[in-house]
Amino acid sequence: xxxxxxxxxxxxxxxxxxxxxxxxxxxxxxxxxxxxxxxxxxxxxxxxxxxxxxxxxxxxxxxxxxxxxxxxxxxxxxxxxxxxxxxxxxxxxxxxxxxxxxxxxxxxxxxxxxxxxxxxxxxxxxxxxxxxxxxxxxxxxxxxxxxxxxxx
Amino acid sequence: xxxxxxxxxxxxxxxxxxxxxxxxxxxxxxxxxxxxxxxxxxxxxxxxxxxxxxxxxxxxxxxxxxxxxxxxxxxxxxxxxxxxxxxxxxxxxxxxxxxxx
Numbered sequence: 001x002x003x004x005x006x007x008x009x010x011x012x013x014x015x016x017x018x019x020x021x022x023x024x025x026x027x028x029x030x031x032x033x034x035x036x037x038x039x040x041x042x043x044x045x046x047x048x049x050x051x052x053x054x055x056x057x058x059x060x061x062x063x064x065x066x067x068x069x070x071x072x073x074x075x076x077x078x079x080x081x082x083x084x085x086x087x088x089x090x091x092x093x094x095x096x097x098x099x100x101x102x103x104x105x106x107x108x109x110x111x112x113x114x115x116x117x118x119x120x121x122x123x124x125x126x127x128x129x130x131x132x133x134x135x136x137x138x139x140x141x142x143x144x145x146x147x148x149x150x151x152x
Numbered sequence: 153x154x155x156x157x158x159x160x161x162x163x164x165x166x167x168x169x170x171x172x173x174x175x176x177x178x179x180x181x182x183x184x185x186x187x188x189x190x191x192x193x194x195x196x197x198x199x200x201x202x203x204x205x206x207x208x209x210x211x212x213x214x215x216x217x218x219x220x221x222x223x224x225x226x227x228x229x230x231x232x233x234x235x236x237x238x239x240x241x242x243x244x245x246x247x248x249x250x251x252x253x
Contacts, residue, residue, distance in 0.1 A: 037245075038240070040240060040246070043247065043248055043249070053236075053248075061240055103200075106193070106242070110242060113188050113189075114243050117188040125187045127187065142190060145193055146193075149192045149193050150192070152196055152200075
């Protein structure tokens with residue numbers, strides 16, 4: 001069992017991100033660079049083998065990402081509303097994760113970062129536009145993921 | 153598991169008469185560097201999924217980071233496809249190839 005502390009505002013934002021993430025998985029648009037990043041070419045030098053691999057694996061893979069996202073949302077405790085006051089926002093929630101939920105958290109945070117990176121056009125480690133608030137979210141996901149890995 | 157279909161003998165194999173078949177060359181699962189995945193996370197995935205000791209997982213992660221890629225497993229093609237799929241599940245950029253000569 002893994003126990004983590006998260007403020008209500010963080011939890012609400014994470015749940016909202018995951019809801020959007022599920023929409024991207026549902027759309028499963030193979031021309032979307034974020035979807036392509038989550039289902040990379042398995043055989044970069046063999047288009048046909050890559051295509052075959054993709055046909056056999058990608059829809060299952062995207063379904064598993066959706067299930068992971070759902071697992072994380074559920075572990076946060078639904079229904080979820082955006083907190084209205086600062087006191088409410090900063091209220092600490094204690095989330096207890098089973099080993100399966102823990103893995104779903106790791107995969108989901110990593111996948112969310114990949115999707116955001118693709119939207120933000122991150123192509124190098126220090127590719128950071130300080131003025132873009134979405135980088136705040138990207139960094140926060142990294143910080144949360146790092147903390148979880150350290151807890152493992 | 154539908155995956156084994158991928159490793160079924162290629163029906164066009166007889167076209168490649170000039171290509172020598174080398175049974176000693178296994179297939180490989182290769183993980184590539186990307187600017188997004190955290191180093192600690194990659195180590196955790198390699199430890200957890202392959203059961204590698206921390207030092208091995210760390211060495212592989214460092215090869216990915218510094219050399220751009222690392223071979224994380226070798227063996228039959230079907231197995232490498234399962235490994236690659238598992239790596240994709242964790243968001244790692246993994247590919248499959250025949251071991252280079």
